[in-house]
Amino acid sequence: MPKPSRSRVETAAKERLLASLKEHGELSDQRLQLLRDFLVMSDYFSQPNHRGGLMCPGQKYYRMDGQEHTFDDVPFLKVLNSVRNHIQNDIPKDRRTTVYHKVLAGMPGYKETPDWDLPPDDPNKEPRTPFSVSKPGFEKPNAELIDTLAAAARLDAWTAACIGAQITWWDSIGECKYSCGLSLAPVPKVTGGRLGRDHTLEDVHNHFVRDKLLDYINTQLKESKREDARKAVFPDLDDDELKEYSRLVEEDNQERLRAQAQDNSPAEVRSRSEVRVRQDYTIPRNDAEAINLNLQNDAVENVFEDDTADLSIRCVGGIRNTKTLKPISKSVVQPDSKMLPEEEQMQIDDQSIIDRDCDQVRVMIKRFVGEGEWTADEFRRALGGQIGRTVLIEFLERRGPRAGMGSRAFQLSWEFFHRREKLGLPLSGAKRTDVVPLKTRRQKRGRADAGDKSARGKGKRTRTRREPLQEVVNGAE
Incomplete structure (x- = not known):
């Protein structure tokens, strides 16, 4: 069965986004078509299910199901990320922030201050030892410090240049969005770095150069x-100070x-594997499962919604038939848990009318996972x-x-949210330790008391036999 095109709402949003980029980014028709x-x-x-081929602008592409792959099939978030990258990399620096705000305001991932306007990382800003900073009257520029070392140790010019490039490269690395590289031949040089341009020796703090030279x-x-x-490079320090300085630098290196080593330990590598599945509490047993978890998370993130998404009840003509598909048997309040007492009392009729359409349920899943603690x-x-992940x-x-x-x-996702609604639980902001609201429990207890005069006594006996999971709910009373 052919995969349906993405909704007209999503397609219209993508077209508006590209039209806005064309207007404010001053793109030609040819450049915009190339981007599409x-x-x-x-x-x-x-x-x-692609059939392979060559990447050639203007060419048509057909999937294995025989359907043409068009702009309608491209996820909204992929278009959004491409527009954001174009603004950052192709719009002149004196205009890109203005274009960014005009084109992307209100879009997912929008920031009041774009990444390129944030102050760069400076991991070596603070001196690491009391001796890192030269004493007054003994200051020397970075290049002169290296020349002094080269003269004292009789190093050739290329070796001295390599030392400077290596120190520059160390300083160019930071927790930043820019890549960097080091080339030693034919001329030692650093490309890129945390400042968003080629890092130079003059960009490095003098105290960091002193540490590295020692x-x-x-x-x-x-x-x-x-x-x-x-003695030549550090004339401001006596023998005892140099000895202590050396000890502190060595201690910092060992740290x-x-x-x-901790970053590359099996435990940390495993931890980073978990980060790849966006903090999912499921530990992948193998690479295939890790890939499926990533695909599942991507599918949730790529569900299209805009500010006008309407989740109100509507007639869609669907029936939740519990005879052909069993009702949910696990808790919708707390993840990976048995049903709480309040959930067990809830009945889902075998002919319940489904009151949300498919797009609404997809948006509900996205908001529930994206705005709460459940994975x-x-x-x-x-x-x-x-259902498996593929379904x-x-x-x-x-x-x-x-x-x-x-x-x-x-059907099961609709039932999940239907149960939460009946329990008075919100769609967004779900906690892993949610409890059934007290008002809901009292209403249920009142109805039970009215229909069964022994209900109060039964409630007491249940409380004496409750399991640890039930403590959270019943303890709130």
Whole structure:
């Protein structure tokens, strides 16, 4: 069955976004068409059912199902990211911030201050030892410090240039958005870096250069050259101060090595694997499962919604038939838990009318996962283990109010939110330790008391036999 085109609402939003970029970014028709072609090409080749081929602007691409892959099939977020990258990389720097605000205000991921206007990282701003900063009257520029070392240790010009480039490269690295590289031949040079341009020796703090030169002297020079080199480069320090300075620099190096070893430990590598699945509490058993978790999370994130998304009740003509698909048997209040007492009392009729369409349910899933503490896989498991990740992904990737009406993911997801609504729980901001609102419990207890005079006594006996999971709910009383 052909995959339906994305909704007209999403397509219109993408067209408005590109039109805004064309207007404010002053793109020619040819440049805009090239951007559209690139989006179609890159999205086509990311599909599992593409037929291969060459990336050629203006060419048509057909999937294995025989359907042409067009701009309508490109996810909104992919278009949004491409527009954001174009503004950052292709719009002149004196205009790109203005264009950014005019084009992307109100869009997902919009920031009042774009990344390029944030102050750059400066990880070496603070001196690491009391001796890192030269004493008054002994200051020397970075290049002169390296020349002094080269003269004292009889280093050739290329080696001295390599030392300067290496120190520059160390300083160019930071927790930033810019890449950097180091080339030693034919001329030692650093490209890129945390400042958003090629990093230079003049950009490096003088105290950081002193630290690195002392480390070079103590670890790379021959023993016979070290004392003369230290006295030449650090004339402001006596022997005791140089000894203590060396100890502190070595201590700092060892601390960095320990941190690096920790970063590459099996536990940390495993932890980074978990980060790849966006903090999902499911630990992937293998690479295939990690990929599926990522695809599932991407499918949730890529569900299209805008500020006008309407989640109000509407008649869609669907029936939740519990005879053909069993009701949810796990808690919709707390992830990976048995039903709480209040949930067990709730009945879902075998002919319940579904009052949300497919697009609405997809948006509800996105908001529930994206604006709360549940993960996408915890939500899927709460549906009772009746659907796999592939089924949920296929439902999330479809577009249209009736696209997915026959999917188990649609029926069970609707039931999940229907149960939460009846319990008085919100769609957004769900906590992992949510409890049923006190008012809801009192209403249920009142109805039970009216229909069964022994209900109060039964309630007391239940409280004495409650399991640990029930403590959270009953303890709120």
